[in-house]
Amino acid sequence: MNEKVSSQQITDDGQYQRFIERIQAGEKIEADDWMPEEYRKTLIKLISMHGISEIMGALPEKEWVPKAPTLRRKLGIMAKVQDEMGHGQLLLRVAEDLMKPYGKNRENIMEDLFSGDLKFHNVFHMEAPTWGDAGLIGWLVDGAAIISQTNMLDASYGPYARALKRICAEEVFHAQHGESIIMALAEGTPEQRAMIQDSINRWWDALLMFFGPSDASTTGTSKQDITIKYGIRTKTNEELRQDFFTKYIPRMLSLGLKLPDDTMYFDTDQQKWIYQQPDWSQFKEIIKNNGPKSKDRLRLRKISYETNEWVRDALSKEIS
Structure with a gap:
């Protein structure tokens, strides 16, 4: 019995080593390839959460389809909602392939959502009471998503990387859609400019939380370490958050908007933004x-x- 266990262990170790070597060589892992359980389960959780978040993320903007101020804006936000739903369906199909060995499918994903076992992104639990929120979601939330998702464009899992190429291309248009709304409000009345500021003030903590905690001590998890180990992404949560700051803080300030964090500044010695943790x-x-x-x-x-x-x-x- 001991010899059989030992032989199986050697086989598993050999497969695992070859798997790691493939990732390090830049090869793509496909759905039918051998993969360690940790890798498969990490992907299922990540891609299911991403897919469900695309679907749940369409809901706050869907509320604004009948309330958008012009026909052009209604058509724009309606097209964006349709795109987000399509992204969700595409990603859930990718997740389903990974779930086949467990005898599970998309129905199980939805059951997990309704039971609370599957989470959706923190930003999509927020309220969107004004047209400024509709613009902010496209400008800053989708902007944050682009930063996060482009970090995984070369993910080791081929089907996810290919899906992300299409999704990121469309997300660029979504961000431009949001920026267009924000620019129109910024060039409008004092009340409209105040609407943008109010939206940023209310969404600020959610935007900081978008990328997740800096380390495992905050939530007791180390998912970022696992995804980096397996070549699913390359940057940490904090590196992504810093990229977001670098791209968007100058844009906010150029519009005359105030940062909700009065203590925030760029430290030239450390080459990073110093800010208050949410x-x-x-x-x-x-x-x-x-x-x-x-x-x-x-x-x-x-x-x-x-x-x-x-x-x-x-x-x-x-x-x-």
Whole structure:
């Protein structure tokens, strides 16, 4: 018995070493390739969360489709919502392939969402009460997403990397859409400029939290270390947050906007932005679905899923 266990261990170790060598050589891992359980489970969690976040992220903007100020703006935000839903469907298909060895599929992903086992991004638990919020989501939230996702364009898992190329290309248009709204408001009345500032003030902590905590001591996890180890991404949470600051803080200031953090500055010696940390205990509450709009958005998603069950049934019968 001991010899058999030892032989299996040698085989697994050999496969793992070859797997790591492939990643280090820049090769892409495909759905049917051998992969360690840690890698597969990390990808399932990451891609499922990303896909669900694309779908849940369309909900705050969907609220503004009937309320957008002009027909042109209605068409723009409607197209953006449609794109986000498409991104979600694409990513959930990628996740499904990884889940096949466990006998699971997209239905299980949705069940995990409704049970609270699968999280969606902290920013999409927030309220969007003004047109300024609609612009800010496109300008800064999608801008943060581009920074995060382009960091994974060369991810070791081929299907995810290929999906991200299409998604990032469309996200650039989304960011331009948001920036267009912000610029129009910034050039408008004092009330419209105040609307932008109010949105930034309310969203500031959520934007800081977008990239996750700097280290495992904040939440007790080390997901960033695992994703970097396996070549899924290359930068840490804090490096991505610093990239966001470098790109967007000058743009905010050029519009005459004030940073919600009075202590924030760029340290030329350390070559990084110094800022006040958000309340990470609040972050943990939000991702437990205790955010301002968590329950409402989950309820809306569940109603939609149950109402359209007949479509899924019809399609599955057609395919079979």
